[in-house]
Amino acid sequence: MKILVVDDDPNILELVSIQLMQAGYTVLKAADGLEAMELLETDMPDLAVIDVMMPRMDGYTLTKKLRAEADIPVLLLTAKGELEDKEKGFLAGSDDYVVKPFEPKELLFRINAILRRYDKAVDVFIEAGPLKINRQSYEIAVGKKVLLPPLKEFxxxxxxxxxxxxxxxxxxxxxxxxxxxxxxxxxxxNVHIKRLREKLGKLTEEVKISTVRGVGYKLEVSS
Structure with missing residues (x-):
């Protein structure tokens, strides 16, 4: 999942980028609208996080271009919270609006909500070692072995x-x-992780879910 972050403030650009990378996203960075448009010639993000007030091309103009040329979902960042600014952002085609200063968690919540609306939360087909996941049929397969787990586990x-x-x-x-x-x-x-581990163990020994104490979990693939 790839997100384009556009902001002329290098501190905000770096802060947002770090938060998104820690959440598992791939990040493209641009310091203004023109730089962002140049990036789009070689790379296509799944969503753009754009600052409103920027030199050369403001966030409203960039949003209009992104929606018209690539139909990329947009979340606008701004220091202004007035209703007319929000209205201008939505009229430009933005999907949501976050006022600075903001909590990083709020930004992630709003990004995930937009991606869910566009059904871009994850790819339709996912492969991890011998494990193949089909998000259309909700099947998990290793070779000829196929598993249909409950939705949350899936x-x-x-x-x-x-x-x-x-x-x-x-x-x-x-x-x-x-x-x-x-x-x-x-x-x-914890319960869902335990159930998944048991089911994965029956499918393959090459893929397992590991606990990272004090942090969370990761899926390990052994070659």
């Missing part, structure tokens, strides 16, 4: 397998699979 494995050997924080997994407004406890996640 979603959890899909997230982990989308980036093998990447450590996903427990909070992020809960948000991605159960939603950011989930009010249950982490025991639910």
């Amino acid at each position: 979603e959890l494995l899909s997230v982990l397998a989308s980036k093998p050997n990447h450590v996903f924080a427990r909070e992020l997994l809960l948000e991605r699979v159960w939603g950011y407004d989930y009010e249950g406890d982490e025991q639910t996640l």
Whole structure:
């Protein structure tokens, strides 16, 4: 999953980029709208996070271009919170709007919500070693062995397998699979991980879910 971040403030650009990379996203960075348009000639992101106030090309203009030329979902960042600015952003084609200063977690929640609306949360087909995941048929397969797990277990494995050997924080997994407004406890996640481990063990010895103490989980693939 690839996200384009466009901001003329190098500190904000770096902060947002780090937060997104820690959440498992690939990040493209641009300091203004013209630089962003140049990037699009060789790379196509799944979503763009754009600052409104920028030199050479402001965020509203860039949003219009992205929507017209590539139909890329857009989340706008701005220091302004007035209603007319929000209206201008939505009229330009943005999907959401976050006012600076913002909590990194809020930004991630809003990005994930947009991606879910566009059904871009993960690829349709995911491969991790011998493991093949089909998000259309909800099947998990290794060779001729096929598994149809419950939906939450399937979603959890899909997230982990989308980036093998990447450590996903427990909070992020809960948000991605159960939603950011989930009010249950982490025991639910523990139970689903345990069930997935048992099922994966019957399919293959080359793929396993490892616990990273104090952080979360990762899907390990042995060659």
